[in-house]
Amino acid sequence: MELDKLKVIVTGGASGLGEHFAKQLLAAGAQVVVGDVNEEGLAALPEGIHRRRLNVADQDEIASFVPWAAKQMGGLNALINNAGIIRDGLWVGKSRKTGEIRRMSRQDWDLVIAINLTGAALMVQEVVAHMIERDEPGVIVNISSIARHGNRGQSNYVAAKAALAANTRTWMKEFAPYGIRVAAVAPGATETSMTANMNQKALDMIKASVPLGRMGQPEDIWRAVKFIFDCDYFTGETIDVHGGAAL
Numbered sequence: 001m002e003l004d005k006l007k008v009i010v011t012g013g014a015s016g017l018g019e020h021f022a023k024q025l026l027a028a029g030a031q032v033v034v035g036d037v038n039e040e041g042l043a044a045l046p047e048g049i050h051r052r053r054l055n056v057a058d059q060d061e062i063a064s065f066v067p068w069a070a071k072q073m074g075g076l077n078a079l080i081n082n083a084g085i086i087r088d089g090l091w092v093g094k095s096r097k098t099g100e101i102r103r104m105s106r107q108d109w110d111l112v113i114a115i116n117l118t119g120a121a122l123m124v125q126e127v128v129a130h131m132i133e134r135d136e137p138g139v140i141v142n143i144s145s146i147a148r149h150g151n152r153g154q155s156n157y158v159a160a161k162a163a164l165a166a167n168t169r170t171w172m173k174e175f176a177p178y179g180i181r182v183a184a185v186a187p188g189a190t191e192t193s194m195t196a197n198m199n200q201k202a203l204d205m206i207k208a209s210v211p212l213g214r215m216g217q218p219e220d221i222w223r224a225v226k227f228i229f230d231c232d233y234f235t236g237e238t239i240d241v242h243g244g245a246a247l
C-alpha cells in the first residue's frame with residue numbers, strides 16, 4: 001500500500017520509535033493518529049498529526065479511541081502497534097552481595113504483559129473489527145523485539161514480544177481472507193528514551209555485541225516498517241533488525 005494512502009494509528013507515538021514513525025508517515029502524506037499515555041509528548045508532536053491520550057492497557061479506552069481515530073482520518077486502514085515498556089529483572093536469582101533469593105515481582109510481570117501483549121492484542125482486535133465491518137483492507141505492523149528469542153533479565157518482556165511475533169502469524173491466517181496483512185518488526189537495541197535510561201556500562205556492552213558496531217537508530221527500524229507497508233505480498237513474518245546482534 002502506498003504511504004500516502006495510509007490512515008494509520010500509531011500507539012506509543014509520543015516518543016522514540018513511534019514518534020519517528022508518525023513523523024515519517026506524515027511527511028509521506030499519510031493520515032496519522034497517535035495514542036499515548038505521555039500527554040506532554042503528544043502535545044509536542046507536529047501539527048497535522050491527530051493525537052489523543054490512550055492507555056492500551058485499558059480496553060474501554062481502546063474501544064472509544066479506535067472509532068474516534070477513524071473519524072479524524074475519514075477511515076482506518078493501518079495500525080502500528082508500538083506502545084511498550086520494560087521492567088527488567090532476573091526471574092529468580094541470588095544476590096551476590098547479600099545471598100538473598102530475589103524474584104521478579106508479580107507486578108512487573110503483569111504490567112509488561114498488560115501493556116506489551118494484552119494491550120497490543122486488544123488494539124488488533126478493535127482495529128481489525130473496524131476494518132472487517134467496513135470491508136476495508138489494511139495492514140497491521142506489530143513492534144516486537146529481538147528479545148523474543150530469549151534474553152536474560154527480561155522474562156516478562158520476552159514473553160510479551162515472543163507472543164506478539166507468534167500471533168502475528170496467527171492473525172495473518174485469520175485476517176488474510178479479509179485482505180488484511182499482519183507483519184512485525186523486531187528491533188535490536190535502538191537509541192530511544194527506552195535505552196537512554198540504561199546505565200553506560202550496559203550500553204557499552206550492547207554496542208560491543210553488535211557486529212555492525214553501533215546501536216540502531218529509529219530510521220533503521222522505520223525502513224523495515226516502511227517495507228511492510230510497501231510490499232503487498234508480505235504478511236505473517238517478523239523482521240529482525242539488529243545490526244547482526246541476533247540473540
Ligand SMILES: NC(=O)c1ccc[n+]([C@@H]2O[C@H](COP(=O)([O-])OP(=O)(O)OC[C@H]3O[C@@H](n4cnc5c(N)ncnc54)[C@H](O)[C@@H]3O)[C@@H](O)[C@H]2O)c1
Nearest residue numbers: 012015016017037038055056082083084145189190192194
Ligand atoms: N528502543 C529499543 O531498543 C527497542 C528494541 C526492541 C523493541 N522496542 C520496542 O519498540 C517500541 C517503542 O519503544 P521505544 O524504544 O520507542 O521506547 P519509548 O519509551 O521511547 O516509547 C514507548 C512509548 O510507549 C508509550 N506507552 C507506554 N505505556 C503505554 C500505554 N499503556 N499506553 C499507550 N502508550 C504507552 C510511552 O509513553 C512512550 O511514548 C516498544 O514496543 C519497545 O518494546 C524498542
